[in-house]
Amino acid sequence: MQRMNEIFMNHATTEYRLAEQKAVQYFTSLYTQVINKTYVTTLTEDIQIWKMNHIHHSSWLSFFSRTKRKPDTRDYHRYIQWLNYTGKLDAYLDRSVSYIYMRDLGKALNSPDTQLQIQRVIVDIKKHLIQSTSENGRDQPEFMNLAGVYRWAQKEGIETATIWVINKLRSVSSHIPKEMDAEQAQRKLIKLIIGVVLHVMEEMDDNVSPAERARRLDEAIRLGYSYGLTYPFIDDLLDSQVLTVQEKEQYSCMIRAALLTGTVPELDDWNGNHMKLIQFIHAELSDAFEYIKEHQRPGTQQTFFGQAYVFFHAQDIDRAKVLTRDDYTNEELYIPVILKSSSSRLIARAVMGAPENEGFEQRTFFYGIYNQLADDFADMVDDMKDGAVTPYTYYLKYHDERPDLINPFELYWAVISYLIHNVYDSDAMACEVILDRAINGLKRYKERVGTEKYNEIMEIFASGNSEFNRLIQQMVQKAEDVDFFDKLLRDQLITHLRNNSKEKEDFFNTITTVRHQINNQLKISKPHGIPAMKEQLIDAANYSLEGDGKRIRPILTWVMGVNEYGLDASAIVPLLRSLEYMHTASLIFDDLPTQDNASTRRGRLTLHQVHNSATAELTGLYLIQKAIGEQSSLDQFNAETVLAVIQYSAQKAEDMCMGQAMDLDFKGRALTLEQLNMMCFYKTGVAFEACLVMPAMLAQVKEPEIAALKKFAYHAGIAFQIKDDLLDVEGDLLLLGKPVGKDSENNNSNFVSVLGHEGATKEMWEHYCLAMEALKDIPRNTAFLKHVMNYMINRDR
Structure with a gap:
């Protein structure tokens, strides 16, 4: 056992060192682009071509179609119906599914096989959307209600695993402390389960028997839950104020020990105040840990533990930063971000014990920071309130005092340029999807915070490249057809979870009140x-x-x-x-x-x-x-x-x-x-x-x-x-x-x-x-x- 622990520990630390070296090389390349502004010329040309398909000039026809204007995306069914009516649904699904293949499955879009798979998925989704919106005009999407999920499980022959995970999600939800965002925690967990299921489905072809398909999907659901559990009960818990500083340190040491030795430490010596919560989490995470270990294929277990350690250690380094310190270097700010953002997606594939795929790993490594910087930009106001250190919050606080600090908004566009031309070989569809996503993110942020706040933020982050910024803001203001299906589903899921939570609270309040009234009358x-x-x-x-x-x-x-x-x-x-x-x-x-x-x-x-x-x-x-x-x-x-x-x-x-x-x-x-x-x-x-x-x-x-x-x-x-x-x-x-x-x-x-x-x-x-x-x-x-x-x-x- 001691020898096995040493092997795990050596592999994990070696994995982190190698990943860190790769991250440094990547960051150096991005840094050079930002300093020399080389990304500006390249991306300007890309955007000039891109905007021809996204800025539509007014015509007399638009005057006669005012009644068919774009509905609020919060009205899910009307929005899908509008996309279909206006002929936009195919392109909408094309960019949405392509994005999922790039982000979650690490695919290159210029592969004929990938394009064939994407088109098949689009056909299936479109058929389902048109059917469901015509039949269930006032209902939530099927995947957001238990009956719809169970009906899907019946078709796949995985009812037992689905019942199991529904019960698990309910149990987790009931144990999320009030100081944490329960709906966001559930959303992340559901998203990770879906992510692992998608990976497994992508690995299967038409020759897989129904029984084998059901077995793999059953396993994927349980693996997805086991991996996804780390988000609410490790990342979110450690980011919250639920545990004391001492408890966080003790908890982090337990997680680190499990990843370095391959064995979950016992809880006997826990001396914190949240024993009941920690006992539940420890039991759930221990079961999840063992399940993942048991389902690793020969030779992949060390890869999983190595990736998991890279992710956790990078998160831990990032989490330890405080906004009051004014001397973090650019490398200290960005290297952990590159590591955690890439390894979080690499783990999904490692969890299922998939064979190594150099192309997938390369694309995923470089792609991660693109999503992370977009997410950090969207969350920067809340992160500032919480005192969390991200490239954006740190730049907001110290950009006047620290001229050496890299502007994260500029780095974001440098990443986009690098992805389009260095990772995806200037592929037209990859360029389309990445730019769609970037402009969509800015549009959503502007809509959420309002024009005044948005302009104030842009004054800080985009003032260094006035001409390029004018082009970007023109796209934010005028570009159309950049919405994404996953964002629609994300918003719907959050709304559904919150509404469901409120309805459930009202339900039990009603039962308590009416039951009391009835008891008094009996x-x-x-x-x-x-x-x-x-x-x-x-x-x-x-x-x-x-x-x-x-x-x-x-x-x-x-x-x-x-x-x-x-x-x-x-x-x-x-x-x-x-x-x-x-x-x-x-x-x-x-x-x-x-x-x-x-x-x-x-x-x-x-x-x-x-x-x-x-x-x-x-x-x-x-x-x-x-x-x-x-x-x-x-x-x-x-x-x-x-x-x-x-x-x-x-x-x-x-x-x-x-x-x-x-x-x-x-x-x-x-x-x-x-x-x-x-x-x-x-x-x-x-x-x-x-x-x-x-x-x-x-x-x-x-x-x-x-x-x-x-x-x-x-x-x-x-x-x-x-x-x-x-x-x-x-x-x-x-x-x-x-x-x-x-x-x-x-x-x-x-x-x-x-x-x-x-x-x-x-x-x-x-x-x-x-x-x-x-x-x-x-x-x-x-x-x-x-x-x-x-x-x-x-x-x-």
Whole structure:
């Protein structure tokens, strides 16, 4: 082991030294271009040619097409439709996909094979975009909702890995400290997973069998997560103010030791204040570390560790800089930037154990700083506030005092010139894409900070080359068709994550508030002078009602009735009570010794345990009658409508009885999936249907919407039951409030016993997707129902 550690350490340090020497040579070349201004003449010629395709003069035709002007890119579907309508979609996708092939896959665009692959990808994306924007005009892109992601996984045969990574992302999200930007952390992690998947897909050709393709994609998802985890839990964590200085030092030493020795240090001697957080991170990163190690091909493990060490060490050097120091040299400012920006992309290929590719490695090494300088420019205002040292923040602070400092904006254009002519051999498409990206970045920055702030920044960074700067600013002001698909998706993903976070917060706040209101309305009062026996029944009923129930059904009724149908909250209180009375009655009967013989429910002893079976049966009947009485008191609605609601409710109660009868009849029998689905719907699904349909009936909504609600409820009910069956196997008694393993103990068939754990999980996700797809036919704000589904499949009780 000691010998192996020494090999890893020697290789890593040698890798860093060699990379540093290469970075110095690259920087020297760029420095020469900046000092001699040689890039100006070259790029001026490039831009003069480039602008002919990007500055369109006004014509009479434009006067007649004002209604077809470019929509806001935040309106994803309208923007894609506009691109297609105006004939710009092909060029948009061409530059976007070409950029991804250059940046993420390290390809040269002048290769015929690469061009063929790019065109094939463009055809597939265009077909998908046109289809999805016509079918889902008001929805998020499919890849931004779990149902869409799972449907893709089904096509590729990688459902298990996708479910695994969805659960992992949810767990990571819940552990990101409030001092960090959770949405950005999630975005980076998702981006890295996609990046590794893209690499693996690019490595496969049409001859790969479906089974082998699925195996590689499964592995890519897990490798992508394992690598991507380093962004929120190493880079972002160390950049944040979550840990103390001492904790950061201790944490960095642990990371460094793992990369140098190939072994993750134990956490035994951690002495910081954030033990719970560090324990979670240590466990996740350790698993990720071992997974990457195990999946390295022979001879590639040292390459991975070497690249990872270059990346981490360069980051660590950069992170240690402070803006108050005024004596950093140009080399100290730029060499780590070159190293970290290039190695971050080289690792993606090393993670998957891909064979060495000199062309890829060369292009990726030189390309990295181009993106890094663009990102640092976009973030410089926030970086200044945080006191972070980047070439831009340092130049902003010291350019008046330090005439020797290289202007990073000039270096950025020198990098562009170097890439176009030295790395991509003056290829026309490479020039097109790189210049598109540069102008697009400046346009986006100007739009974000405003013209005044933008001009102020340009006064500082572009004053040394007035003529060249005028050309650049003319392009920023007038050039068109420089947008990129990945930027559109990035903005959409950030918006989606933030909206989802806000919706989730609203969802749980609504549940807490409405649940409290419902709980206050449920207790059955005891009028003065009633017989003692009836008083006992009321006490027994209140005992069952007072348990720690989730109240999902009446909460759904309240949200749909009040928020979506505009019903008066006080007017539907009887309906809320009736639903919970009916549901509680069903649980009392379900728990009886003659049925499931449960000992605890909602965290307390079941009613027949506290009293006896006869009392429990009578209490259940009493609650059913109370429910009917509540429904008949819906006096603020049309009498004919209320009668229809009561009739519908009676039918659903019959269905629930039939479902429970099926459950009893099926005990000890091996069931088919069809029988399980039918029993599950009648036992569980009809209750979900009722809580959605009854307020819709009171609001007198049209039949097609009620049909969509029924479809949603059908699949939601089955998904809910499957999750219950999974929890019966894997759940926690204290969290569930009822015993686990009852189905197995009673020899009852359920989704887990019929399909197995993995099969049941996949079936739950199938019904989740079908329920989410049914929401598309409901012309309401369905955010709450969406989060109900997410809660159902992610709950732990």
